[in-house]
Amino acid sequence: MRQLNSIEIFSGAGGLAKGLELAGTKHRAFVEWNADACRTLRENYDSSLVFEGDIRNFSFSDYSDVDILAGGPPCQPFSLGGKAKGCDDKRDMFPAAISAIRTLMPKAFVFENVKGLLRKSFAEYFDFILLQLKYPGVELKHDDWRKNVISLKAIDKSNKYSGLRYNVTYKLVNAANYGVPQKRERVIMVGFRSDLNIEWSFPKSSHSEDALLWDKFVSGNYWKRHGINNPVQAQVCEEIKQKLVAKYGLFAPEEKPWNTIRDAFVGLDENYVDDSLWNAKPYPGHTGSAIDEPSKTIKAGDHGVPGGENMVRFSDGTTRYLSVSEAKRIQTFPDTYSISGSWTEAMRQIGNAVPVLLARIVGESVLNVLGKTAMA
Secondary structure (H helix, E strand, O other): OOOOEEEEEOOOOOHHHHHHHHHOOEEEEEEEOOHHHHHHHHHHOOHHHEEEOOHHHOOHHHOOOOOEEEEOOOOHHHOOOOOOOHHHOOOOOHHHHHHHHHHHOOOEEEEEEEHHHHOHHHHHHHHHHHHHHHOOOOOOOOOOHHHHHHHHHHHHHHOOOOOOOEEEEEEEEEHHHHOOOEOOEEEEEEEEEHHHOOOOOOOOOOEEHHHHHHHHHOOOHHHHHHOOOOOOOHHHHHHHHHHHHHHHOOOOOOOEEOOOHHHHHOOOOHHHOOHHHHHOOOEOOEOOEEOOOOEOOOOOOEOEOOOOOOEEEOOOOOEEEOOHHHHHHHOOOOOOOOOOOOHHHHHHHHHHOOOHHHHHHHHHHHHHHHHHHHHO
């Protein structure tokens, strides 16, 4: 059986691409407009596969028999931290992504976007996105997208449509629940071409906060594993322990513990930390991420990196910025993966990326069902 292949659009630094590669896909092309991100891709992959430019100028018609189309359409139009203009934002690239599906007719697609896409104010437009993903072959006849929604809903209700169609599933997932040392909530959208008759559901989460709390305050294995004394006050520890025992009895939660920043840093040489990273100054609402918790969401920032969110806070209360190597660990990039550009630019790319481990887990699940279809 041939190796399943993929094309990555809005590739960024390649977090989703690397995860899919580790899951077993072979990349056929990367489409990305940002010059620094393209340099990153060329440093890690065959440079001939990288198209640097507007996705609307990429010739998808030159490719055939594509198994998976994957990417993260720009999230700024829907980001909780952005201007939230949604479909009125010129950076909304969902129409281009849907056009690529229409041309390629891949067996499956995997898209990622921010939690803000599920905001109530975007509900109607999100329905429009889902309907277009479900019926990418339908020609939209109106300039007003709201009128196109009405047309697509009529098609969906009639059950008479016989053209290109996808079975679409979406879910808001927290990357920490899949072993990523970061509390990062993202919307994952997965679609399978309907003629493949694939039934699929999201992989079950494998890690939990309760399991981490048990590891810290009931068994104490977390502190033993790192060879440190529990820095939490005894009274607080006892209160947490009693709550957990009341909930679970004598048996630990079935899931694995959330991975923490301290877990992620194991094996990194502290000498790599530049002195300038200690210039971080916490302020209300931006206190950094506690080292014995999963990181807060690493962010790219609209105008550079938000200082408080990309900091680590140690047990003694001191804080500093994350290094690029540390941020890669938190986003589960391999240590050998190169990120091009200055610290600010590298952090922007890392903050925009899909955690590699999450991409791999979703990718393995998608490839598993596609592989079974190919063998049938």
